[in-house]
Amino acid sequence: MAVSFDIWDTVARILVAALCGGLVGIERGRKHRPAGFRTYMIVCMGSALTMILGTYLAAMLTTVWAGSIPFSVSTDVSRFGAQVINGIGFLGAGTIIVTGRQQIKGMTTAAGLWASACMGLAIGAGFYMAALIGCLLIIVTIILFSKLEHIILMRSRNMNIYVEFENTDDVAEIVSTLRGIGVRIFDVEITKAKYAENKIPNAIISMQLPKKTPHTDIFSAISEIDTVRAIEEL
Secondary structure, rough: OOOOOOHHHHHHHHHHHHHHOOOOOOHHHHOOOEEEEEEHHHHHHHHHHHHHHHHHHHHHHHOOOOOOOOOOOOOOOHHHHHHHHHHHHHHHHHOEEEOOOOOOHHHHHHHHHHHHHHHHHHHHOOHHHHHHHHHHHHHHHHHHHHHHHHHHHHHEEEEEEEEOOOOHHHHHHHHHHHHHOEEEEEEEEEEEEEEOOOEEEEEEHHHHHHHHOOOOHEEEEHHHOOOEEEEOOO
């Protein structure tokens, strides 16, 4: 298929890129992630524009500019896309953070940005079918599979929890309570997180639950301890 540089064809490609990128970014935006609706749109449109530029330069060098350049010049369209894929890594890295609770957040957002860039390259090259299929599957993966992932994690026997308490001596009571309901403790990491003017002792506990024991039983058992201020599953 011949490459077309008609103005409406170019507009259509960039608009499709904005639509697909925006659709993927909506879910991230709703969860207030570092990269949301507008970021995904810009990444996808920029990638599409890069690919359009690459095909434009390749076509011009073999047609209009062929007789006006006294020496041989060639360009590889794929090199423009390669630079986009490399460059998006810096943007994606900025969305990944390690919280004070030793949680890594932003991996899905970074992966979505990378996939959005790839989607934009496909749209810029005019391969709409692949881009639309990719857009649909990315949205399904981010939205629907996140619920499936939650169900799987809730049924997992391995569990990590973050607990805040009044003083470090309370850890012994928490561990004793967990062992009392048959929980196997793998590791207890005690730290002190600074909030305002207070230093609140906390711990990250890795454990294995007995068979058919729901995660809610762990929260119920620990919350009954008077000195526990907060508990959260990691």
